[in-house]
Amino acid sequence: MKYVTFDETRPLDLILLGRVAIDFNPAYNEQVKEEFKPLKDVHMFEKYVGGSPANIAVGVTRHGMKAGFIGKVSDDQFGDFVTEYFDKAGIDTSHITRCVNGEKLGLTFTEMLSPKESSILMYRNCIADLQLSVDDIDEDYIKSAKAILISGTALAESPSREAAIKAVMLAKKNDTKIIFDIDYREYNWKNADEISIYYSIVAKESDIIMGSREEFDLTEALIQPGRSDEESAAAWQSYNAKIVVIKHGMKGSTAYTCDGEKYSIKPFPVEARKGFGGGDGYGSGFLYGLYQGWEVIDCLEFGSAEASMMVRSNNCSDSLPGPDAVHAFIKEEKEKFGEMIARV
Ligand SMILES: Nc1ncnc2c1ncn2[C@@H]1O[C@H](COP(=O)(O)OP(=O)(O)O)[C@@H](O)[C@H]1O
Numbered sequence: 286m287k288y289v290t291f292d293e294t295r296p297l298d299l300i301l302l303g304r305v306a307i308d309f310n311p312a313y314n315e316q317v318k319e320e321f322k323p324l325k326d327v328h329m330f331e332k333y334v335g336g337s338p339a340n341i342a343v344g345v346t347r348h349g350m351k352a353g354f355i356g357k358v359s360d361d362q363f364g365d366f367v368t369e370y371f372d373k374a375g376i377d378t379s380h381i382t383r384c385v386n387g388e389k390l391g392l393t394f395t396e397m398l399s400p401k402e403s404s405i406l407m408y409r410n411c412i413a414d415l416q417l418s419v420d421d422i423d424e425d426y427i428k429s430a431k432a433i434l435i436s437g438t439a440l441a442e443s444p445s446r447e448a449a450i451k452a453v454m455l456a457k458k459n460d461t462k463i464i465f466d467i468d469y470r471e472y473n474w475k476n477a478d479e480i481s482i483y484y485s486i487v488a489k490e491s492d493i494i495m496g497s498r499e500e501f502d503l504t505e506a507l508i509q510p511g512r513s514d515e516e517s518a519a520a521w522q523s524y525n526a527k528i529v530v531i532k533h534g535m536k537g538s539t540a541y542t543c544d545g546e547k548y549s550i551k552p553f554p555v556e557a558r559k560g561f562g563g564g565d566g567y568g569s570g571f572l573y574g575l576y577q578g579w580e581v582i583d584c585l586e587f588g589s590a591e592a593s594m595m596v597r598s599n600n601c602s603d604s605l606p607g608p609d610a611v612h613a614f615i616k617e618e619k620e621k622f623g624e625m626i627a628r629v
Pocket residue numbers: 400497532533534535537538551552553554555557560561562563564565567588589592593596
């Protein structure tokens with residue numbers, strides 16, 4: 286059953302709004318292998334385009350979807366690096382602008398301690414992506430896309446906060462579907478109430494909401510703390526949500542649909558290199574399936590497979606697979622572990 290119908294006449298499949306940044310991951314290649322160790326002991330890093338919405342833009346584009354990005358980058362060579370990477374990937378960069386007051390692109394240093402323990406350290410002072418302003422939001426651009434994905438981190442501060450809300454308002458006006466990836470990054474927020482205020486403003490307008498249990502708890506803190514997954518889904522569906530996806534890390538995830546159904550999936554078992562990156566693979570794969578008109582359970586299986594592929598790898602953006610690789614991975618895993626390996 287189709288819960289969200291996209292306007293097929295629109296040239297862009299998806300616009301993503303939020304941060305594009307740079308990941309520095311411990312080197313792991315033919316020449317240098319930084320084995321699992323604390324970040325302070327890492328000597329060599331590899332540089333990749335990062336930022337969760339940027340990774341999802343890359344992910345969906347590798348699946349053949351046409352994506353555009355609304356964002357702000359630094360006016361320097363790192364700004365060039367991420368924009369050129371997007372251009373090469375085939376992402377529309379016409380609405381990425383450069384900072385004029387010297388703000389810098391975010392840097393994310395990643396720590397890989399063991400297959401089960403990893404973390405990220407963000408350098409985000411004087412940050413470029415949060416300089417996005419209402420003047421950067423163009424109604425015609427939003428109208429040209431089937432959907433817009435708002436990354437919750439864009440709501441952390443002004444002027445980006447107002448820019449994101451303007452984009453949501455214009456999307457609503459023009460029937461551009463709204464996808465909210467709650468995407469909580471602690472470092473960016475100064476006040477817990479603000480998280481709940483701004484997350485809930487966007488969640489109320491969204492057609493699809495994706496987040497972890499912790500992210501839903503933060504969103505609901507000022508409304509009704511302590512909701513169960515079922516209660517959260519029903520509450521957001523009483524506004525505009527058609528699909529609410531709630532993730533529980535290695536325990537699996539569930540999509541709640543507006544007809545009262547729910548569909549659950551578990552991760553595919555893999556030897557992980559890191560924990561982060563899974564969410565971006567999951568989002569890319571799940572959304573691709575939805576645009577193909579697949580059943581929700583198949584979208585979840587595809588997203589979960591792509592997430593498992595991502596946690597195996599040493600980076601996020603470069604490793605995002607195309608659909609053939611994901612199908613091949615699912616086939617291999619099912620041959621090894623059985624048809625129902627990820628399905629609950
Ligand atoms: N060690 C792992 N092995 C396999 N899959 C994993 C592993 N860790 C995470 N995943 C997959 O990545 C998805 C997203 O991970 P999660 O931690 O919930 O979100 P995020 O990466 O956004 O913080 C999970 O739902 C799961 O499918």
